[in-house]
Amino acid sequence: MTTRRDLFRLGAAASLGASGLRTTAFPEHGLPPGRPHLDYQPVLTPNGVTLPFRIVDGVKVFHLIAEPVEHTFAPGLQGACWGYNGRVHGPTIEAVEGDRVRIWVTNKLPQSTTVHWHGLHVPSGMDGVGGLSQRPIEPGETFRYEFVLRQHGTFLYHSHHDEMVQMALGLMGLFVIHPRQPEEPPADVDYAYLLSEWHLEPGMRRPDPNEMADFNVLTMNGVAFPATAPMVARRGERVRIRIGNLSAMDHHPMHIHGHSFEVVATDGGPIQETARWPEATVLVPVGSTRTIEFVAENPGDWAFHCHMTHHVMTQMGHGIPNLVGLDATASDEAVAAAVPEFETMGEDGEPTIPPNSAPMAGGKGPAGMITMGGMVTVLKVRDTITTRDDPGWYVPPAGTTAAPATAAELERDGIRP
Amino acid sequence: MSRAAAVSVILVIALVPGCGLPTHAIADRQADAWREAQARVRGSDGIAVSVDDLLADGLSAHDAVQIALHHSRTVPAILAQLGVDAAAWVTASRLRNPSLHADALFFGDGTEVEVGMLAPLLDSLQQPLREAQAEQELLAAEATATRAIVAVAFATRRAFVDLLVAGQRARLADEGATAAAAAATFAQQLAAAGNAAPEMLAQVLAAHADAELRAAEAADAILPRREVLQRQLGLFGPRTAWQTQGELPADPMAGIDLDAIETRAVQRSLELRVANARLAAAHQASAWTDRATLLPGSEVGISAMRESDGEAALGPALRLELPLFDGGGAARTGAAAATGLAAARLWQLGIDVRSAARLLRDRLRGAANRLQFAREVAVPAAQRATTATLQRYNAMQVGAFDVIAARQRELATSDRELTTLAEAWQLRLQLEELLAGALPELSPSAATGATSHPSTAGVHR
Ligand SMILES: [Cu+2]
Numbered sequence: 052m053t054t055r056r057d058l059f060r061l062g063a064a065a066s067l068g069a070s071g072l073r074t075t076a077f078p079e080h081g082l083p084p085g086r087p088h089l090d091y092q093p094v095l096t097p098n099g100v101t102l103p104f105r106i107v108d109g110v111k112v113f114h115l116i117a118e119p120v121e122h123t124f125a126p127g128l129q130g131a132c133w134g135y136n137g138r139v140h141g142p143t144i145e146a147v148e149g150d151r152v153r154i155w156v157t158n159k160l161p162q163s164t165t166v167h168w169h170g171l172h173v174p175s176g177m178d179g180v181g182g183l184s185q186r187p188i189e190p191g192e193t194f195r196y197e198f199v200l201r202q203h204g205t206f207l208y209h210s211h212h213d214e215m216v217q218m219a220l221g222l223m224g225l226f227v228i229h230p231r232q233p234e235e236p237p238a239d240v241d242y243a244y245l246l247s248e249w250h251l252e253p254g255m256r257r258p259d260p261n262e263m264a265d266f267n268v269l270t271m272n273g274v275a276f277p278a279t280a281p282m283v284a285r286r287g288e289r290v291r292i293r294i295g296n297l298s299a300m301d302h303h304p305m306h307i308h309g310h311s312f313e314v315v316a317t318d319g320g321p322i323q324e325t326a327r328w329p330e331a332t333v334l335v336p337v338g339s340t341r342t343i344e345f346v347a348e349n350p351g352d353w354a355f356h357c358h359m360t361h362h363v364m365t366q367m368g369h370g371i372p373n374l375v376g377l378d379a380t381a382s383d384e385a386v387a388a389a390v391p392e393f394e395t396m397g398e399d400g401e402p403t404i405p406p407n408s409a410p411m412a413g414g415k416g417p418a419g420m421i422t423m424g425g426m427v428t429v430l431k432v433r434d435t436i437t438t439r440d441d442p443g444w445y446v447p448p449a450g451t452t453a454a455p456a457t458a459a460e461l462e463r464d465g466i467r468p
Numbered sequence: 469m470s471r472a473a474a475v476s477v478i479l480v481i482a483l484v485p486g487c488g489l490p491t492h493a494i495a496d497r498q499a500d501a502w503r504e505a506q507a508r509v510r511g512s513d514g515i516a517v518s519v520d521d522l523l524a525d526g527l528s529a530h531d532a533v534q535i536a537l538h539h540s541r542t543v544p545a546i547l548a549q550l551g552v553d554a555a556a557w558v559t560a561s562r563l564r565n566p567s568l569h570a571d572a573l574f575f576g577d578g579t580e581v582e583v584g585m586l587a588p589l590l591d592s593l594q595q596p597l598r599e600a601q602a603e604q605e606l607l608a609a610e611a612t613a614t615r616a617i618v619a620v621a622f623a624t625r626r627a628f629v630d631l632l633v634a635g636q637r638a639r640l641a642d643e644g645a646t647a648a649a650a651a652a653t654f655a656q657q658l659a660a661a662g663n664a665a666p667e668m669l670a671q672v673l674a675a676h677a678d679a680e681l682r683a684a685e686a687a688d689a690i691l692p693r694r695e696v697l698q699r700q701l702g703l704f705g706p707r708t709a710w711q712t713q714g715e716l717p718a719d720p721m722a723g724i725d726l727d728a729i730e731t732r733a734v735q736r737s738l739e740l741r742v743a744n745a746r747l748a749a750a751h752q753a754s755a756w757t758d759r760a761t762l763l764p765g766s767e768v769g770i771s772a773m774r775e776s777d778g779e780a781a782l783g784p785a786l787r788l789e790l791p792l793f794d795g796g797g798a799a800r801t802g803a804a805a806a807t808g809l810a811a812a813r814l815w816q817l818g819i820d821v822r823s824a825a826r827l828l829r830d831r832l833r834g835a836a837n838r839l840q841f842a843r844e845v846a847v848p849a850a851q852r853a854t855t856a857t858l859q860r861y862n863a864m865q866v867g868a869f870d871v872i873a874a875r876q877r878e879l880a881t882s883d884r885e886l887t888t889l890a891e892a893w894q895l896r897l898q899l900e901e902l903l904a905g906a907l908p909e910l911s912p913s914a915a916t917g918a919t920s921h922p923s924t925a926g927v928h929r
Pocket of ligand 1: 301362
């Protein structure tokens, strides 16, 4: 492994500082390929996978296959999407600063495509913008992208050809580059999320790329709560969460409960320690990444979610009258009066909903229904953990859960409800 | 020849008694017409129970035909008209009556008396031809009456279908109004909760008012159709309170044979029978006109005279019209032309009957195909649309208004199905009427294919 001192000895260390390109000059053949678990702590992509590679003559070789994918957003909700290597979104590409990577891209889509390496400082001809950097990859063709990674941080890859359609159908993924020589202590656990949004009416199978405003499926790593796998940390661990946003039209204010954090990096590079401040919510704009870090010091189950309330609903209908303030049965009674067969809709007498649709909200929680869906996951902090698998629901110590008032308590505090 | 023999010959020629059609021929023709009409109309058998009993348990199409034929005064009127027409022809078939004249002159020495009798010259030669003509005209009159009775039966059935359709259309419009009322109630609840903009509330209430108006129009449209049938049945007073039985039968093609329709229509046509008889009559008329114009208005007879002195004498008498100005040529030409006219009418009528048969058959098939499409495709599609909207409603994707709108579209499709069913039944009845021998008056819609039906749900308009 090449050390930072080696780089200086090469006489090529050329960080240009906060105001310029955060690019380091590496030899054209790159440095020896960085090795997982030895040279870096691999990132965890909940509900996702990391793209495997092989080393060929000192080059890390990856293969992405752009293809149609039958994808499950949430239980009961499938989509005819486009993704990479059979997944929505594509696998997380993970490498180390200084690696030379060769990424083969095979197009098995019914139309031409390209791949853009979002945030990476690559040669212009490798930038993947259809028509600008290269001719598009036609169906059946395989193209080579090859470059040396001159940065570290959280980046993205996505189609940059017929972007509106191809990104709306899911052609995107995370690109994580670890530092060759970390300047800060590494996190104990390193999670990565890619946020995106879709328009998929109940009963439809194909996300609608023409939608501009009414996105009704909001996903983290391609899935909507309650399908989102939880993050798991041991109390006292330093947690890093990388958040990329390739939604079509929406920025997402991502909020964590029970903790505060600092934004330590963007897709532009690391933020100097002196420039950070504590936050509990970070706005992740469209086409950017934010990396946050904090110490998980508060045991419990903590929601981590977009704070836009319509983004924590799945397949929310926006064409219904406002029923707040009405008798709950008023709407049903109107329908039953007009449509005699309404009462006996389903075969079992239960009302039926369209095939291929998910409830708007709802996962079952330890204390009842969780009335959120969409862009929600849970950080589970425990005093002890043995794996990163879901440890189940948190059991709070006695007396630390909100509970109904007793008459004696109210009397004591002079509360007259 | 002696004088006496000569007088005898003249008497025989002039006074052949009893020649011509008998008076009972009138009643015979009436009976024949009624019998044949009954044979041509299904359900024309007599009423086994009382009219009141028929009316009591709901009026069927069969009941209506029975009442119209047996209870109303329409058939007696038709048969009386036949009597009037037949009587004229029976009369016309007889020999002209001879005339008798007597003169008395009073002289001083006594009275002179002259008595004579004259009969039309050559009438006995024309009379068989006139009788043959009258025979044909009686046939024509009888067929005309038969056709009229058949037409009464089918007019009754058509009126019955019209009434059923109006009732079913009103029920659909009622369902549309019910749906609109549900929307209105819901909109008012939303407004009371502060959740409906005034414009939205106004739109929903306006749509409801419109639907109620359409339902009322559809209900009012029943009344005139009911009265058409009342008149057809000849009912009045308490007996007008009947209700119809059942709905329009679902299959307007059931039990009708559409093969060789032209031939069968021609064979059964009463109009063609009338026209045939009229042609034969015109032939006969032309023949006797030829004879009658030989010595027009001439009469022969005998004359007897007794002088005042008591001497008496008997001798032949003759009165001749001199064809100086009218030689009868125009009358003969006219009679021949009338024959040509009758032949041409017969020919054209055959064309019309065949055309009507083809038109009604093809339009019935077309309507039946559309009906099948409406039933098997359009209505189920509209129902599935409602079901799908209901599912979206259950998934909270759309609101009650969307479900109600889907329901109203479904009702509009059902209204279209009903319109098609009604059209098919009217065509079926016209075709049946044609095959029963009566060329129906083809309505403009039957002739042109245009339809105009009052809309009830109105959404599809
Ligand atoms: Cu959001």
